[in-house]
Amino acid sequence: MSAAARAPPPPRALSAPSRRAPLGAVNLSAPRPGARVGAARPREENFHNNCLLTSSSLNSSPLLCPPCNCAQMALADTRIPYQPDVDKHAGVLAYELVQGNLVQWNSFMDKAIPDPPTAVLLHGILGSRKNWGSFAKRLAQEFPMWQFLLVDLRCHGDSASIKKRGPHTVASTALDVLKLIVQLRLTPRVLVGHSFGGKVALSMVEQAAKPLARPVRVWVLDATPGKVRAGVDGEDHPAELIEFLRRMPEQVSSKQEVVDALVKGQFSVDVARWVATNLHRTSPLGQRSSSSFSWTFDLNGISEMYKSYEDTNLWRIVENVPRGVHINFLKAERSLHRWALEDLQRIHTAEELAADEGGGVEMHVLEDAGHWVHADNPDGLFRILSSTFRIETTIRGMQD
Template identity: 25%
Template sequence: MKLNFRKKGSGEPLIILHGLFGSADNWFSIAKELEREFTLYLVDQRNHGDSPHSDEWNYKVMAGDLAELMEDEGIETAYLMGHSMGGKTVMNFALRYPEKVKKLIVADIAPRYYPIHHQTILEGLSSINLHEIKSRKEADDQLAKYVPEAGIRQFLLKSLGRNSAGDFIWKINLSVIMDKIENVGEALDSEGTFDKPTLFMGGANSNYIQEKDKKDIDRFFPNNHLIYIKNAGHWLHAEQPQAVVDTVKAFLR
């Protein structure tokens, strides 16, 4: 699949993948701090942002999408960074195509299985009648019945767009995400290892990377370094952007 992406900066290629319900836009503030040192590829994964929709949605095909993007762009090797679902994608990619990855950064996700925990968000998004709402404010009011946190609603509603006729649409493929949400939490399934430098960057206030996860991290990524960003939860790049930028620069240098 030909993915939508934004390319900016100069230097060695650094490809960044967003998490579930996100898009390339989520990383713009980080990109501004990195584009002087790297050629950045901010990617919309399939069924997200401005990339195509597909009924096929799992980490095997998402890793294949990334391989196709690199081939199309003539990128032999790159630094890869992924957050949450994007972190699972880049982990799968590194195990399948280790020769294409210089260094790997995984933001607030581990190789293990995660149970479904987005039901309320999915219920809230599906409750919004796109044919009836007249404004984003109306969508926000409806979503607030399910998601009280304004910041999370603002993030989710970035996926609310308009078509050529001016009607509201979801940029995310909401029906497929609802139907196949279990795929997002899948554990890594591989006999291989990725031996090059790998940074696991967790949020200190998040429970996504736990002490029990170190065993799996060491198994798949033996050359790893695990750090936690202070005063940050799961969306560490939004909550502590400068700390994330400084950590990424130090690791890639």
């Protein structure tokens, strides 16, 4: 039977979830092309009853996410709505679900109805799910049977208000995402992680046989499984940026104040503008005389996460790839990292080993791009990633 023949009827429009909404509530009306489903924060209870996990104590750390084109627009438009105190209930993570126009599914439907093919997109340090917004919409338009889960990782974006127990590591961050996809009743076919998010994706594969599908394709964008090697002199270094931000006042009068301070501190204008998009208004819009902004992230937690990113070694999952897992590394031509020759040789050796064991490892290079791959060369990245979604769509069609 074809996927179209089995498709459930369009979901009825649902009202916005209340504080007592069911787990994994997703507010859906009939989706439009590249539709975004509003963020929700499902609760964490009953997770271990739903998912087999082998916990591991990993340490790991991130690199910066891209200063996307929206940074300048966000800086120019400082009329951000006043954001009151968030819900105090402990959830998993804040997220958005971007769906293609052929997706007719929500988490309230009968569990017997299979979820559509899903990809999870993970941002890097000091980023947020917004970094993937326009790219995910483009993917949803090209692959309308797919849906794309964008999350704010712990200590970042809207998830910063959801208190998490330490330690703040790659492993604990990966466990958060695994909990979320269980609560949403999803079985991802593709994991895409940029920088720190790349190590998170590898840790997800290592920690859990479920709820990850087999086959599952993992994309690690401009990050190696092990040692983080700093870039050349004169480049923005994430650890230095984090420490600089920690020394700044918790509240500032404007975004421009932060941009000016960062540029004076020898950080690039693009990174300064991008960082300023993480500010939100903390006084009502009408009170211009007392206008102030504060960070949407937890800098202390992020500092710990970055240290974990530097320390975490996940070569073991790359050199012993589980059957049905295909790991793709993408190196940016002008990467912030120094991709050592030993890293490249080790990945190529893993390619040969994985092929013999029923898994896969592959290396790609994205030309004309620095570390922020989805901002520097989105067209090139789209062409490379599209092959994965075409392959998975074909496999799913054959199984149907």
